[in-house]
Amino acid sequence: PEPPLKLPISPQVGEMSGRTEGGATERQPIGVLNLATTAIALGIGLPFGSIPAQKLINLTQYALTLGTTEIRLAPGRALLLLGLSPAACLSLHQTAAALGFVTDAADPRTRIATCPGAPACASGRIATRDIAETIAVENRDILDSSLTLHISGCAKGCAHPGPAALTLVGGENGAGLVVDGTAKALPAGYRPGYDAAHGIGRVAAVIRSARHPGETAAACLARLGAAGITEIYRQE
C-alpha cells in the first residue's frame, strides 16, 4: 500500500513556467520530508519552473539506481521522490543540488516569479532567467517571505498576473521597474536590460542598511515609498 503523505493540497494557480504558485509566502514541500510511516521522501523544485531536459534525465536515472519507487507532483509544482532510504535520500539530495534543482525551501529562487523571457519567448525584451539568477545569488538575505519579486519579459506578465512588491518588466526602454503593481502598469523608471539586476541590487543594499531590527523587506520597501525605490533603481 502507498505510504500516506501528510502534505497540504492546494490548487494550482496556473500553468505558466516560472509562476510561484501563490507567491512567496507559500511554503513548498522541498527538502527531506518525513512521512507518516518510517519512509522518507525527497522534495525538489525546478528553478523558476523549468530545467534543461538532460539534467532531469540525469537525476531520474540516478534516482532509479538508488531505489526510488515513485515520483509525484506536489503543491507548488515540486516533485516528490518516494521509496528512498535515508542514505539514498541524502545522496540524491546532494546530486539534485549539484544539478541546479531547488533543494532547500529557503532557496531565494523560490521567491522570484519569472517567465522564460528572452531569448526563449519571442515577445521577451529582457533575459529574465539570467536576471533572476543574479538577483537570487546576490540578495538571498533580502528575499525573505514578505517580498514578491516578479521579472517579466514583457508587459503580458505571464508568470505572475497579480501585483508584486517589485516588478521588472521588459519593454522598448529596457527593464522598467513597477513598485507594488503588475507587469501591465507603466514603469516609473528604467535601466538597460543587461543592467537590471544591478538596479535591484542597489535597492537591496538600501533595504540592508535602512531596515529596522526585525523589519521585513516588504515593510522596509513600503517605508521607502515608490518614488524613493524608483530613484534608487535608476541611479548609476
Ligand code: SF4
Ligand atoms: S510575459 Fe511576455 S516574455 Fe514572458 S512568457 Fe509571457 S509573452 Fe513571453
